[in-house]
Amino acid sequence: DAGITQSPRYKITETGRQVTLMCHQTWSHSYMFWYRQDLGHGLRLIYYSAAADITDKGEVPDGYVVSRSKTENFPLTLESATRSQTSVYFCASSSSGVHNEQFFGPGTRLTVL
């Protein structure tokens, strides 16, 4: 399917476990982003990537790890999940950074017990 997809859509895990959220886009967009959405905070940027093998921190990177070995994939890993990481996570892509339209995936709802 064309577009941007995320998996899983829903995930329940326990404190301390490692969790990886997947993001895949078919447009060959250079830029990819990970956001978390929490009530009252809007969206906050976790990490972004300008190209394969280039990643950088956003506003709230602590506790998360990313990689980008291929242009189309941008997985987000919670190395040791905490309850404060319970959130909805959105992946997005853009052809040329945040000044142009970002295309968002459908989101992953993560619950950490």
Next chain:
Amino acid sequence: GDSVTQMEGPVTLSEEAFLTINCTYTATGYPSLFWYVQYPGEGLQLLLKATKADDKGSNKGFEATYRKETTSFHLEKGSVQVSDSAVYFCALTEGTSYDKVIFGPGTSLSVIP
């Protein structure tokens, strides 16, 4: 630092009513301004944008004008439909930074028949 303020709602309107969602911003330079919309269960989609003062963005009957003198980018629609029920996010980007996009907290809109 840069920030976006918008009415959080929820806003409830009857079908065919006039809609205004206020958005004001604080920025040190000359930001680009965006409205994104999130329909239930989906990711965000770009609704409209404006890149310089006095620009008007428009799409699907929605309009917003970039007002530098009042640092505002209010979203308006003359006649809302039930299908417009969603969460609306005001956002800004500034300069050449790839990651500096600031989202407001979102305004939930419910349109009743």
